[in-house]
């Protein structure tokens with residue numbers, strides 16, 4: 212039966228895997244208020260452990276500095292020399308203790324720090340000890356808006372450096388949008404050097420998670436399978452510098468004859484080269500998000516779902532967020548990790564954020580197939596725009612469609628199956644007539660130059676953007692935690708410099 216007629220458009224975006232079912236069941240909604248603005252909790256109330264399920268309700272930190280919900284903080288917002296919009300001056304009263312020397316850091320030094328196997332020493336202290344509460348008092352109050360991979364990694368990175376973090380997610384559970392609907396491919400070979408640096412580090416960390424993340428894992432974050440990028444001469448030329456960098460970094464990436472590779476039925480263009488990266492693999496987006504949120508909580512963060520938030524701005528910049536009606540949560544920093552909604556969120560607060568575009572992409576699951584090796588690597592023809600990888604005894608297929616959409620809960624379009632079948636007729640003829648068992652869609656968000664948007668807003672002090680991760684958000688997620696935390700402290704690492712929102716923003720006069 213031809214593909215389009217057999218297509219199913221089930222709205223449930225999750226793969227039919229046991230791990231995703233367990234993940235969804237464990238993320239329960241909560242309406243509990245956050246500790247710092249609303250109430251003073253006793254240190255004895257810190258009860259959760261790193262092994263708590265990743266529900267939205269657990270909190271591991273006692274309140275350190277309660278304040279009146281209706282009154283924004285009067286804290287001085289002296290700008291830092293390193294980062295004009297940062298309200299947390301390095302070395303100042305809200306700077307994290309034990310942080311690295313002030314000033315810009317090199318990619319190598321950030322990578323070295325990320326490699327440190329041990330979490331910060333303070334995490335080893337029992338929760339509720341007076342020393343920890345005292346230390347927390349001097350640390351910044353950060354509200355993260357968005358419970359996708361971006362928000363979760365920011366919450367983890369900031370909480371493990373001692374900041375007081377509350378993450379607000381609008382949906383009933385985290386990861387409902389792109390972060391829970393992606394293809395799971397961990398790809399190191401990327402033509403854009405700035406993204407490739409983060410992709411290599413992110414991929415490495417998924418395989419070797421830092422100790423505090425490893426402690427809360429109940430599933431591996433990534434499975435090494437290897438990967439093949441098929442590229443016709445123009446795209447191959449663009450990939451070769453990335454290949455050289457990957458090889459210099461010690462990866463086994465190399466060029467090969469496509470005929471020597473398992474291609475899952477993909478048919479390369481004449482003259483195409485295969486770029487093989489043995490270290491690549493398939494990540495479990497649900498395990499990654501779940502682990503990030505657990506580790507963030509273990510470090511003291513609070514996660515609240517069913518909590519749509521908006522930024523409140525005053526003369527001093529962003530002063531906090533409002534959520535669930537009139538509840539006000541003051542903050543020194545607001546991290547805008549709202550995915551496709553990030554631009555609207557910032558604009559509503561009076562900022563002039565970079566313009567973002569959102570493209571819907573469909574993924575297709577074939578259902579079980581004969582002869583699929585579940586451990587075979589994924590294959591991506593970057594010239595024809597088509598990829599395939601083993602999934603649940605069948606294949607996950609994608610025609611790399613990009614349809615511009617507004618920020619929305621992306622719904623699958625049955626006509627996408629027709630377009631897939633048309634494209635497969637050339638790129639993967641074996642699958643052009645095959646029925647589709649499941650079909651779902653998600654939005655990938657991009658800045659005009661397709662680089663991420665990470666850094667301080669040019670106009671609204673205290674607002675930090677972490678968005679437009681495009682098609683790399685899973686791969687780079689862990690690599691963002693530490694640099695983002697450092698940037699929030701006012702010491703933007705070199706790895707983040709290419710992603711500064713100011714490159715795309717008109718600076719207000």
Ligand SMILES: Cc1cc2nc3c(=O)[nH]c(=O)nc-3n(C[C@H](O)[C@H](O)[C@H](O)COP(=O)(O)OP(=O)(O)OC[C@H]3O[C@@H](n4cnc5c(N)ncnc54)[C@H](O)[C@@H]3O)c2cc1C
Pocket residue numbers: 356357358359360361362379380381382385386387388389390391392393394395396397518519520521548549550551552553556572573574652653654655677678679680681682683684685686687
């Ligand atoms: C089809 C598809 C395939 C992909 N494949 C891969 C892949 O193979 N490998 C890879 O590395 N990446 C892949 N990606 C990219 C990756 O999934 C994204 O880059 C990443 O998930 C983006 O995460 P995010 O947190 O920025 O956005 P989102 O996941 O969209 O999260 C944003 C969150 O903010 C919340 N929010 C919005 N507004 C508010 C508000 N006002 N208050 C509170 N919460 C709010 C939303 O509810 C949402 O949960 C793919 C993406 C898609 C769509």
